[in-house]
Amino acid sequence: MNDKSIKIGDIVKAEITGLQKYGAFVKFGKYRGLIHISEIKSGYVADIHDVIEVGQTCQAQVIDVDEFNGKISLSLRTLEKKPQTHHAQRRFHFNNPSNKIGFKPFTEQLSGWAKEQMTYLKSRKENIIT
Numbered sequence: 001m002n003d004k005s006i007k008i009g010d011i012v013k014a015e016i017t018g019l020q021k022y023g024a025f026v027k028f029g030k031y032r033g034l035i036h037i038s039e040i041k042s043g044y045v046a047d048i049h050d051v052i053e054v055g056q057t058c059q060a061q062v063i064d065v066d067e068f069n070g071k072i073s074l075s076l077r078t079l080e081k082k083p084q085t086h087h088a089q090r091r092f093h094f095n096n097p098s099n100k101i102g103f104k105p106f107t108e109q110l111s112g113w114a115k116e117q118m119t120y121l122k123s124r125k126e127n128i129i130t
Contacts, residue, residue, distance in 0.1 A: 006031060006062060006065060006072060007062065007065065008062055008063060008064065008065060009061065009062065010061070010062045011059055011060070011061050011062075011079070012028040012029070012031075012059070012060055012061075012062065012074070013028060013057060013058075013059060013060075014026035014027065014028040014033070014035075014057065014058055014059075014060045014074060015027055015028070015055070015056070015057045016052055016053065016054050016055060016056045016057075016058070017032075017054065018054060019048055019049060019052070019053070019054060020048075021037070021048065022036065022037055023035055023036040023037050023039075023040075023048070024037075024040070024048060024052055026060065026074060028060070031072055032072070033060075033062075033071070033072035033073060033074045034071070034072070034073055034074070035060060035073075035074045035075065035076060036073065038077075039063070039073070039074065039075035039076060039077050039078070040052065040076055040077065041076060041077055041080065042077055042080055042082075058076060059076075059079055060074040060075060060076055060079070061074060061075050061076075061078045061079055062074055063075045063078060
């Protein structure tokens with residue numbers, strides 16, 4: 001994916017093109033992406049067919065762009081008035097004022113994860129290698 005016109009945080013008008021038990025495939029402009037079932041709405045979704053359907057259009061937010069594999073992840077949940085987090089590792093990202101929409105690119109968040117882990121280990125008074 002050489003075109004950098006799509007970036008994390010963009011809000012796009014997407015059309016649902018297919019449904020699987022794990023998520024919805026969408027197309028928007030010249031791009032295609034996936035809305036994972038956990039990103040459809042806050043709370044538990046037992047059957048994706050009860051919430052959305054093929055052919056439906058909706059506003060979605062880009063939450064990850066994997067340029068290496070050419071994959072784009074989107075979310076409907078982040079556009080809710082009060083999105084709830086349900087993954088422990090996302091708790092940090094949604095509470096961090098510099099990142100309100102989900103994951104940062106791996107290279108940007110690696111140092112943050114390392115600092116967070118070091119702080120945790122020090123608080124547990126475990127032996128760590130520095």
